[in-house]
Amino acid sequence: MKYDTRFPSIADLKTRAKKRIPNFAFDYVDGGIDDEHGKRRNREAWHEVEIVPRYLTDVTSADKTTRIFNHDYALPIGIPPIGLGNMMWPGAEMALAGAAQKNNIPYILSTFSTTPLEEIAKAAPDVCWFQLYVPQQVEVMKDLLGRVKNAGFNALVVTLDIPVGAKRNRELKNGLKLPFSFTPNIVWQSMIHPTWAMQTLAHGQPDFVNVLQYKEGPNEGLATFITNFAMHGVTRERIEMIRDMWDGPLILKGVQYDQDFRDALDIGVDGVVVSNHGGRQLDAAPASADSLRNVAVEIGARMTVMVDSGIRTGMDVIRARALGAEMTFSGRSFFWGMGAMGTGGAEQVIEIYRDEIDRTLKQVGCGSYAEMDRSWLK
Ligand SMILES: Cc1cc2nc3c(=O)[nH]c(=O)nc-3n(C[C@H](O)[C@H](O)[C@H](O)COP(=O)(O)O)c2cc1C
Numbered sequence: 001m002k003y004d005t006r007f008p009s010i011a012d013l014k015t016r017a018k019k020r021i022p023n024f025a026f027d028y029v030d031g032g033i034d035d036e037h038g039k040r041r042n043r044e045a046w047h048e049v050e051i052v053p054r055y056l057t058d059v060t061s062a063d064k065t066t067r068i069f070n071h072d073y074a075l076p077i078g079i080p081p082i083g084l085g086n087m088m089w090p091g092a093e094m095a096l097a098g099a100a101q102k103n104n105i106p107y108i109l110s111t112f113s114t115t116p117l118e119e120i121a122k123a124a125p126d127v128c129w130f131q132l133y134v135p136q137q138v139e140v141m142k143d144l145l146g147r148v149k150n151a152g153f154n155a156l157v158v159t160l161d162i163p164v165g166a167k168r169n170r171e172l173k174n175g176l177k178l179p180f181s182f183t184p185n186i187v188w189q190s191m192i193h194p195t196w197a198m199q200t201l202a203h204g205q206p207d208f209v210n211v212l213q214y215k216e217g218p219n220e221g222l223a224t225f226i227t228n229f230a231m232h233g234v235t236r237e238r239i240e241m242i243r244d245m246w247d248g249p250l251i252l253k254g255v256q257y258d259q260d261f262r263d264a265l266d267i268g269v270d271g272v273v274v275s276n277h278g279g280r281q282l283d284a285a286p287a288s289a290d291s292l293r294n295v296a297v298e299i300g301a302r303m304t305v306m307v308d309s310g311i312r313t314g315m316d317v318i319r320a321r322a323l324g325a326e327m328t329f330s331g332r333s334f335f336w337g338m339g340a341m342g343t344g345g346a347e348q349v350i351e352i353y354r355d356e357i358d359r360t361l362k363q364v365g366c367g368s369y370a371e372m373d374r375s376w377l378k
Contacts, residue, residue, distance in 0.1 A: 003351035007340060010312045010333045010352060017339025021196050022189030025088050027170035029335045032279035034169070038287075039279030042310025045287030049319040050378035054365030062361035063368035064354070068304050068326050069155055069249040069270065073127070074104035076369050077317055077353045079346075080253075080273070080308050080329035081131035081157065083112030088335045089196070090203035095343035096334060097124040103350050106327065108157050111144075112226070114206035121151035129155040131253065133162065133230035134238055140214045140229075145245055155270075156246050161254025161277050163233040168280065177223065199342075239267050251306070254281075256291040261299045271304030278309050278331055292323045300324045314356020318364065321372040 007013045018026050032039030066076040079100055085093040093115040100107035101124040109120045111133040121128050130153040135141040148156065175183040182190075190197040200206075208226065215225045231238065243250055252264050253273040264272055274292045276285040288309035295305055307320050308329035320328045333353075337345030357369070366372050 003348050003355065004341070007348060008352070010330075010336055010349065013333075013336040013340040013345065013348065013352075016341075017336045020193065021088065021339045022186070022193045024171075024174040024176050024186055024189055025196070026339065027174055028084070028176060029082075029088050029332055029339075031168045031170035032283070033166050033281055034283040036279060036283070038276060038283040038285050039310070041287045042276065042279055042289070043312070045289035046310055046312075046316045046319055049289055049323065051319065051322055051364050051376050052378050053363060054376075057365045057367075059362040059365060059367065062358050062366070063370070064357050064361070066326055066369055068306075071126070071154070072104075073106060073327065075350070075354055075357065076321065076325075076327050077311070077350075077357070078106035078327060078329045079108065079334050080275075080331045081108045081110035081113070081159070082331055082335060083110045084114055084206055084208075085110065085335075086114040086203060086206040089338035089342065089345075090199040090206075091343050092335070092338045092346075093120065094123055095338065096346050097128065099346035099350060100124050100127045103347070105350065106155075106329075108329070109153075111210060111230075112208055114209060117148060117153075117210050118151045121153055125152060126154070128153050129157055129251075131157040131159055132242075133159055134234045134242070135211075135214070135229060136231050137214075138241070141242075142245070143214075144211075145242070149246070149248075153248075155249040155251060156242070157251045157253050157273065158234065158239065158242060159253045159277075160234050160260075161275065161281050162230065165227055166281050195342075236263055236267065239264075239269070243268055249304075251304075256286060256288075258294070258296070261295060265299060265302055269303065271306060273329065274305065274307040274325070275329075276309050289319065289323065292320065292325060295324055297324075314353050314358070315360050317353065317357050318360045318366075318369075318372060321369055322374060322376045324374070 064075050065072050079096050097107050097120045106127050107124050108129045108131045110131050130148045175185050249270040251271040254275050255272045274288050292307045306327040307325040311328050311330040317328045334349050337349035
């Protein structure tokens with residue numbers, strides 16, 4: 001597929017998405033925590049990474065594949081977990097799964113997704129990974145992991161960086177709360193975005209379909225249930241328990257601290273996603289480009305290092321590779337694609353990245369993504 005040249009960049013998709021979707025959905029995806037400095041710092045830190053181009057070399061082709069967990073992915077960019085995905089654009093999660101399968105890139109389904117995990121595994125059998133918010137109750141965790149395994153997910157990603165619910169001011173101001181309810185602002189926003197509203201009506205109100213079955217009864221409110229669902233601080237002992245239960249690739253997401261990387265290695269984890277959750281949890285958190293730069297070389301040699309937070313261009317993907325990442329993810333890019341173009345937007349995003357990664361590799365004189373390393377850094 002060739003991309004639609006009306007939207008040649010992720011930034012163009014974002015501008016268009018802002019017009020097409022209601023404020024509360026746009027802000028839910030775009031927002032960070034507190035003053036949103038951390039979110040901005042993510043972008044600035046990627047810009048700071050300078051690559052010295054090498055010429056006098058033949059760059060007729062550039063190999064963009066990356067091999068991780070015994071699978072050759074076509075591109076080093078994947079789709080990370082986004083909770084409540086279908087709120088941003090109705091049908092988003094199935095469309096993302098389909099696009100990921102077709103284009104052979106990883107798709108990580110959130111615990112708090114709004115499409116049954118079994119359906120996603122069928123739509124993306126070769127590339128689906130499951131993201132786990134570790135349930136407080138061990139029995140719930142065992143049941144959920146059993147379903148994930150039976151459905152055929154290829155990898156398990158355990159998110160560490162939500163020990164406490166984030167206070168995101170935009171969400172509070174928009175009146176976005178659980179259960180999703182039609183406040184005057186939300187009704188008005190839906191009315192002035194009729195395409196979104198019609199599609200949402202057609203798909204039904206988004207719900208936490210994968211975990212609702214563990215809700216204890218009508219007396220427990222949805223907000224309380226979701227807030228209390230996950231462990232408040234995932235312990236090392238719990239990761240060890242998960243390691244014993246899950247024999248496929250096990251990945252920790254949200255790692256930034258040196259000792260956490262070492263503990264992960266010690267426990268026998270297979271990979272990490274260096275991430276600050278896109279600046280949504282801790283405004284003072286280091287930019288993920290900086291955290292990635294600080295990952296000790298011996299860690300990178302012994303486990304698969306991946307990264308997200310603030311990646312918006314193919315150039316950023318190459319920067320991440322130069323700093324040591326074998327795979328990258330971009331959350332908001334994919335949701336801007338959907339917001340701008342509907343479910344077809346997923347393919348547009350993939351094509352933008354494919355084109356930009358290809359051009360960047362050739363421009364810097366590197367014949368393959370796998371070969372890019374720290375020697376290219378200024
Ligand atoms: C709207 C939204 C919802 C998210 N939901 C989840 C989630 O359910 N689980 C999770 O591990 N990370 C979640 N994340 C974090 C993303 O997986 C990813 O780390 C982040 O989007 C990367 O930053 P970027 O959007 O700047 O690329 C969410 C991010 C956004 C923007």
